[in-house]
Amino acid sequence: MLTVGVDLAADAARTALARVRWTPGGARVEGVVVGVDDAAILDAVPEAAKTGIDCPFGWPDLFADFIAAHRTGHVPPQQDDPQWRRPLVNRVTDLVVREQTKLVPLSVAADRIAHPALRCAPLLAELSRRGTDVRRDGTGAVVEVYPAASLRRWNLTHRGYKRAANAARLADLVDALQAAAPWLDLAAxxxxxxxxxxxxxxxIAALTARAATLNQTTTPTSAQHPAALTEGWIALPTGPLAALTQ
Known part of the structure; x- marks a missing residue:
């Protein structure tokens, strides 16, 4: 089995794509590329059993409704209390992740993560046109992932390893991943x-995609499912790293 992971940025320069090949009892990273354009992503997704993409798959339904109402001049009066804005800027899945992991996903409606999401939306649409199942609830060929939350679920460092200033911590995190998953060969x-x-x-996105293929990630309840189909759904691992080798 092959799983793919995509760390999607607003531009190709900061976008990375990893391929992980799974065999009985282990896995090997077949390659990681940084500087990945849309064409490479569109080619990689159909090759994999599942692709984990680190990017919101949609916007909050209430936010979309608000923007539509604003365009036509039909936004109802609101109270001075700014709390009314909170449901507009958080997806259902964002609230679930916050509740279950104590992490706060960036708001696709009110933060810079919107820029990668604007790139992701036409990618998902093109994959669909090519015949790939891209249901945003993660049941198709792609699944939305959140590496920090996956790392936390797997009891690994999940913050403080980003950017060049934290290179030493990133190297330590790679050591910790290899110790926790000795069956994973990072290879070249x-x-x-x-x-x-x-x-x-x-x-990490590719590993989370593997968890999703094994039904070892969170899924929306029946009440949450309609929102997951439009807003997206972050798959959180529900089992240990070792369970990915089954």
């Missing part, structure tokens, strides 16, 4: 994972 990708947090996150 190891040096890049030690120096690029984008490359490392792409590998």
């Amino acid at each position: 990708a190891e040096p890049l994972c030690r120096t690029s947090d984008d490359a490392f996150d792409a590998v």
